[in-house]
Amino acid sequence: MPVKDFMTKRVVYVSPETTVAKATDMMREQHLRRLPVIENDQLVGLVTEGTIAEARPSKATSLSIYEMNYLLNKTKIRDIMIKDVVTVSKDANLEDAIYMMMQKKIGVLPVVDHGQMSGIITDKDVFRAFLEISGYGVEGLRLHLLVEDRVGVLESVVRSLTSENLNIKRLLVSERDSGKAALDIQIDGRTDVETLRQTLSDQGFEVEAIHKTETKAIF
Incomplete structure (x- = not known):
């Protein structure tokens, strides 16, 4: 069972120059928990709910709402993204992809071959695959x-x-x-x-x- 048969092929992504505020809006509107970061058709990073949460000012901050929004609109994805991204080939076995996700304690694997990203496999895709297979x-x-x-x-x-x-x-x-x-x-x-x-x-x-x-x- 190759990854390519179960991966999500239509991938929503951002560029390194996208602001954190814009990426947050995209994730909320499309009910996503992570976004690949693409530059010059190459995968260069990954941004998740966790990385965005870490970029937000602490609740104990003395900044006003206006100041926090200004900060999030100035901060770029390239400043907070995960750069060392674990990937998988589209021809890899689905079982190997699941093992990698469990081993690395991650819920997503961009599907990359020869530097080109063709899809993404997430824990949700794995759940769907199990239902289909059964x-x-x-x-x-x-x-x-x-x-x-x-x-x-x-x-x-x-x-x-x-x-x-x-x-x-x-x-x-x-x-x-x-x-x-x-x-x-x-x-x-x-x-x-x-x-x-x-x-x-x-x-x-x-x-x-x-x-x-x-x-x-x-x-």
């Missing part, structure tokens, strides 16, 4: 099975579902401490839930849950 928001049935962790078990499950004329849309596998595997399956097809539960149980599969799912938009 099949969340797809109409059908969500099936949770507990099976033996052995060769051929997936083939048996697939055969059982296709025999019921059910199409597998998504399949996630996780290990259990008991030496078994948990299967989370999103399936497309009309069938009676209880009939399917009984069919799978008769074939030796432990059915943890089956429930119907509805179409939902992923923002």
